[in-house]
Amino acid sequence: MPAIKDVARRAGVSVATVSRVLNDHPSVRADTRERVLAAVADLGYRPNAVARSLRTDQTRTLGLVISDVLNPFFTELARSVEDAARELDYSVVIGNADERPDLQDHHVRTLMDRRIDGLLVSPTDGGSPMMLAAARAGTPMVFVDRWIEDEGLDRVPVIRTDGRGAIRALVAHLCALGHRRVAIIAGPAATTTGRERVDAFRSALREFGLELHEDHIGQGTSRPPAAAG
Template identity: 90%
Template sequence: MPAIKDVAQRAGVSVATVSRVLNDHPAVRTDTRDKVLAAVADLGYRPNAVARSLRTHQTRALGLVISDVLNPFFTELARSVEDAARDRGYSVVIGNADERPDLQDHHVRTLVDRRIDGLLVSPTDGGSPLMLDAARTGTPMVFVDRWIEGEGLDEVPVVRTDGGAAVRDLVAHLHALGHRRLAIIAGPAATTTGRERVDAFRSALREFGLALPADHIGQGDFQADSGRRVTARFLDLPHPPEAIFAADNLMALGAMDEIRSRGLRVPDDVALAAFDDIPWFVHTDPPITAIAQPTGDLGHAAVGALIDRIEGRPAASVTLSARLVPRRSCGEPEGSTP
């Protein structure tokens, strides 16, 4: 395997000059750079990434810890992060926390030990001492989708979606369709997204003069089984809800399974809507009304903020907007929606 000294000899320059070219140093003449790159191509030379990281104190690798890789939202988010990072010359190492704080800590520890240049995290809960220590001791970090608060975390940018307006649009949509008894399958109260979506739903109901009784709030965990379990409880009530809003896509699918298992139909017997649109919602019967996040934009904005932090530039938090995508699972007229 050719070494850097072989490239230097072929190009007729010093090893130091080859190193400057490979590290994109601006103080290299164009003709010298061309000679070095030609020698690299001729010899098939590949720089030693480990050695380079020791010299430059950079690995050109980002860590991404996501809450659940089986959740289509996070799968799409991971892909957009990888695409954005690759465009900027970085690779991505992904850890799946599976909504478990202990696995989250394992991945944070492993990624920091591997000397990643920066860390993107969508926390599974209110945070952990390990993650807080990583942020406070100088690891460049950005929270994406979810975030945690605490002393020493004020400088950590948050890249997220504000779904409040879209949830209000959904409640207005349900109200216009004649639904008055509404219920929500909430996400974990320990997560910022879990709390925000319940608060937005309650506020929108209040605006339209609708109540949200305690038995119309069900605690889920962003997994399909919890959506099915909470829906079963809703349907067993003396006066079941006319419409169910699931605070994520997997819980919505669990809800639909429970509704169908009882021989009931969506939307004839109960309407169903979801937060976090996914591509196959258009293929369910009926297609599911959902709130869509700009997932690709989230990933690109998060990578941009993290690289700004890595390279010593100011990095601001970014808040994007979700939007309502009406289909036919809430009783919309046939052919009137996408």
Template identity: 80%
Template sequence: MASIKDVAAEAGVSVATVSRVLNDHPSVSADARTRVLAAVEALGYRPNAVARSLRTDQTRTLGLVISDVMNPYFTELARSVEEEARALGYSVIIGNADERPDLQDHHVRTLLDRRIDGLLVSPTDGGSPLMLDAARAGTPMVFVDRWIPGVDVPVVRADGRAAVRDLVAHLHRLGHRRLAIIAGPAATTTGSERVEAFREALGACGIDLPDAYIGQGDFQAESGRRVTEGFLDLPEPPEVVFAADNLMALGALDAVRARGLRVPDDIALAAFDDIPWFVHTDPPITAIAQPTGELGRAAVRALVDRIEGRPPRSVTLPARLVVRRSCGEGGESGESGRTGADGQDGDNSARNRSQS
């Protein structure tokens, strides 16, 4: 493997000149720069990133800790983060917390030990002393999707409250009155916020949310299956199950089908976090879509601003309702606008439900 001395000899310049060219220093003549770059190409020389980081105190590397790599939402988020970071000259090391606070902290500790320049985190809970200490120590950090209240770190997230109100109003127009939710972990900001938004939206329509219609999930499919089975066993099951993330929605769909029931004929289903698969289910699932790619790109830009000495800022983007056919919309669903099938009640007249 060629060394920097080999490059210098090939180009007929000093090692210091090669170093200045590789670090894009302006005090190098055009001729010397051309010869050095030609020698680098001819010898296949690759600079030692570790040695360079020791000289510059930068590794040009970002850390990303996501909550669950199996969740398509976080997979898309990670992809957009990596693409934007690469465009800005940074590499990304990804850690998967698997919705476990201990594993999250393991990844954060490992990334900090590797001298990353900055950290993007979607926290699995709100009580990590490690991240609190890192933020207080001045580690460049941005929370994405989820955040830890009280920690002075920029947050890049989607606001789903308006989309949840649109969803509940849509369900109300379709004639649904018994609405249940599979909630995410209360220790996460997204878990608690989505339940509260759902409760407020129901209240605006004059609908209560009984305790029996709130099922505690963990943002993974098995909990969606378990909670939905409990709903179906109630003396008066809900007419709609709203899953607070996509994996729990898929678990709910499995539970409904395992009982020999059909969506939406026997029970309707909606989800937070739209994914490409939802258009391929039977029926396609009505969902709230987050601007995932935009979130990832905005999070990287905020973090790089912090690293490079520019004032970072928090970013909040709107989520939107995508209407399909899993709530009894019939053939009038659509994906343009926020609600699509306003006023359409599909074939709900064939079902008996209590009216409020």
């Protein structure tokens, strides 16, 4: 593989000039920039991403740890994150926690070792020790869909849907159709989204003069039946 010094030799400039061109520094003259870029193309030179990350303390890589790759919601989420990151010239490394705190910690540890620039997490049941420690240490982090109810993590941004509003709209629709005995199958009770939807369902029923009985609450997953067991 050609090195940066080979590009400098081909373009007739210094290594520092090549570096400035590759980093789009405004101090380089247009004709010099064109000569360097032509040498890069001729030689097929590719910058060493590891060396650059050590210099700039940035890897232009994000980590995404999702709760369950078999859940279609998280599959679509992963694709959307990759699309958005690519537009900003970032790469994404994805880890599937499979709803296991220990596996979530494994992915968080691996991603932190790779010196990622930021971490997006859909937390498993209450989080996991490594993930909680990373968040409390100030690692750039965003919670996606799920979050952790902890005073020490109230500064971590949360990106999520309006679950309460959606549940109320569903209850209003069922009641408008005349239904009075309604039930809910929510996600895992240990997750914030699962608990929120049951609470929102109960509150919405009260607005219409109805009660939610415990035997009308079900907990499930978003996995296909063959994978759920």
